[in-house]
Amino acid sequence: MELKRAITTMPTSKVVIFLCVVLAMTGCTGEKKAGGAISDKVYTALAWRDEALEYDKAGQMRLAELYYKKVYELMKDEPSQDWLAYGDAGYRYACMLYQRGDMEVTLAVVTELLDRVEGQKDFPTTIRSGLLSLMAQCQMHLAMPEAAKQTFARVYQHQLTELGGKKRGDVNLAIVCSNIFIAFFDTGDYDEAGKWLGRYEDELSACEQIGVGDSSLIEEQKGSLALYKAQYLQATGRVGEAAAVYAAIPRSRISTAANIPDAIGYLMAAGRYDEAVYWYEQLDSTCHAAEGTRMTFDNIAARLIPRYLAFRKAGRNNEALDMADSISTAIDSALVWQKKSDAAELAVIYQTNEKDLQLANQRFTISLHRLFAAGLVIILLLNAGLLWRSYIYNKVLLAKNRHLLAEIEKQERKERQAIKQLNAEPEDALTVSQQLYRRLCTIMAEQQPYTNESLNRDTLAQLLGTNAKYVEQAIRECSYGETVGDFITRYRLEHVARLLKTTDDSISLIGEQSGIPSRATLARIFRNAYGMTCSEYRQAVKSKATEGPISSE
Numbered sequence: 187m188e189l190k191r192a193i194t195t196m197p198t199s200k201v202v203i204f205l206c207v208v209l210a211m212t213g214c215t216g217e218k219k220a221g222g223a224i225s226d227k228v229y230t231a232l233a234w235r236d237e238a239l240e241y242d243k244a245g246q247m248r249l250a251e252l253y254y255k256k257v258y259e260l261m262k263d264e265p266s267q268d269w270l271a272y273g274d275a276g277y278r279y280a281c282m283l284y285q286r287g288d289m290e291v292t293l294a295v296v297t298e299l300l301d302r303v304e305g306q307k308d309f310p311t312t313i314r315s316g317l318l319s320l321m322a323q324c325q326m327h328l329a330m331p332e333a334a335k336q337t338f339a340r341v342y343q344h345q346l347t348e349l350g351g352k353k354r355g356d357v358n359l360a361i362v363c364s365n366i367f368i369a370f371f372d373t374g375d376y377d378e379a380g381k382w383l384g385r386y387e388d389e390l391s392a393c394e395q396i397g398v399g400d401s402s403l404i405e406e407q408k409g410s411l412a413l414y415k416a417q418y419l420q421a422t423g424r425v426g427e428a429a430a431v432y433a434a435i436p437r438s439r440i441s442t443a444a445n446i447p448d449a450i451g452y453l454m455a456a457g458r459y460d461e462a463v464y465w466y467e468q469l470d471s472t473c474h475a476a477e478g479t480r481m482t483f484d485n486i487a488a489r490l491i492p493r494y495l496a497f498r499k500a501g502r503n504n505e506a507l508d509m510a511d512s513i514s515t516a517i518d519s520a521l522v523w524q525k526k527s528d529a530a531e532l533a534v535i536y537q538t539n540e541k542d543l544q545l546a547n548q549r550f551t552i553s554l555h556r557l558f559a560a561g562l563v564i565i566l567l568l569n570a571g572l573l574w575r576s577y578i579y580n581k582v583l584l585a586k587n588r589h590l591l592a593e594i595e596k597q598e599r600k601e602r603q604a605i606k607q608l609n610a611e612p613e614d615a616l617t618v619s620q621q622l623y624r625r626l627c628t629i630m631a632e633q634q635p636y637t638n639e640s641l642n643r644d645t646l647a648q649l650l651g652t653n654a655k656y657v658e659q660a661i662r663e664c665s666y667g668e669t670v671g672d673f674i675t676r677y678r679l680e681h682v683a684r685l686l687k688t689t690d691d692s693i694s695l696i697g698e699q700s701g702i703p704s705r706a707t708l709a710r711i712f713r714n715a716y717g718m719t720c721s722e723y724r725q726a727v728k729s730k731a732t733e734g735p736i737s738s739e
């Protein structure tokens with residue numbers, strides 16, 4: 187807990203640097219613990235995150251933002267694989283957006299991230315606090331003061347929850363209060379700032395009494411508290427009290443890199459410009475030793491321009507002019523460096539986008555091939571299924587047709603037997619109708635008049651040398667109530683069936699040879715009579731010839 191210094195409401199540039207330190211000190215590097223499996227997606231995300239950190243340290247913010255965004259979006263679909271890597275990348279990406287002033291997008295990213303990790307116990311609490319703080323900062327910039335107050339209250343409550351829900355004088359809680367004070371003080375909300383300054387003082391006092399935490403850190407925070415109080419009193423018009431508070435601060439507490447800017451802020455507000463110049467010089471030497479000689483636009487705005495103003499307001503015009511020359515030279519240097527840096531960053535971004543585009547094209551091609559292969563497999567499976575169903579259907583149909591064929595042949599044998607018995611009867615034992623019917627059956631068998639499509643009742647009467655009425659009566663009485671048309675059709679269909687069995691002629695030709703020239707008519711009456719098509723009948727006959735007759739049940 188002592189290593190977890192609060193990052194909740196620090197200015198963004200400090201937050202990014204501080205979060206890196208905290209994560210490094212607590213071992214939160216975004217890697218899986220030993221023995222845990224790491225997926226390809228997480229491995230790629232961690233590799234990109236390392237690149238983002240390198241670009242971040244080198245001041246190449248476009249590239250850093252690009253890679254933080256890539257990591258965040260890569261893990262967005264499956265954040266549970268590594269909550270730390272996901273949250274860290276999302277937080278850093280949001281900080282980058284905040285630094286370049288895109289408050290709406292920053293707020294959208296932070297809101298989305300917080301909604302996604304709601305209720306997730308594995309999500310790092312340090313990052314959650316940072317996200318809440320960043321949300322409050324955005325709300326303040328977007329003129330949403332009430333929402334910002336509620337969010338800052340959530341930050342404070344979150345830190346209390348981390349401490350078990352009680353104030354225990356923890357230094358982290360004190361720093362949370364100090365950073366919330368800074369946020370309200372910078373926007374001019376002195377009433378709200380005063381409340382948080384009081385909480386900051388109470389927490390720091392409790393921390394000192396209990397003796398919990400790093401003593402050097404507590405000493406530094408005591409210096410920060412005094413300087414904040416001086417600035418607050420000065421801003422609210424209590425100039426004398428502010429001066430007394432500042433005078434009581436030991437020099438050792440002021441002369442730290444963290445507290446010098448706050449001392450300068452008070453001195454400039456109080457009009458003590460010579461003292462401010464002195465501390466600017468101390469700050470300049472401290473930063474030069476820590477950051478090197480390179481001067482960026484941020485450094486110019488933060489260190490040189492305020493120092494120039496201090497010289498001017500102190501009446502030290504010659505030094506102000508020298509500082510103006512230094513600023514001009516620094517701007518020229520920063521422009522050259524910025525152009526080189528921009529060119530290098532844009533080149534890398536272009537190459538990165540090209541690689542991403544190529545990778546996306548490769549993935550699309552692979553996906554397309556996989557889709558095509560899957561479609562082909564599905565088509566083959568469907569065809570196989572259809573063929574199998576067709577095979578089963580044809581098998582069942584053939585079995586049914588063979589049963590029908592057996593029934594048809596049985597019926598034909600029965601009819602032939604009946605005619606044979608009729609022919610065996612003596613002439614004087616038959617009725618007139620039976621005699622006429624026997625002669626008709628003989629003519630139909632021997633002369634095959636039914637092959638003529640124009641055969642009808644009158645033609646049959648002429649062939650028999652009798653009246654058509656007697657022909658109709660004989661057929662009805664001796665053929666179980668058949669009409670003349672049914673009688674002729676039966677003989678024609680029997681002839682079709684014989685030709686289907688004994689020849690390979692086409693069905694159309696067989697129909698013409700049987701007195702039924704219309705194939706449609708033949709198909710209809712054949713199916714009605716035999717329960718199958720002509721082709722199915724021929725196939726059933728061939729099956730019987732190759733496989734033998736079916737067993738009768």
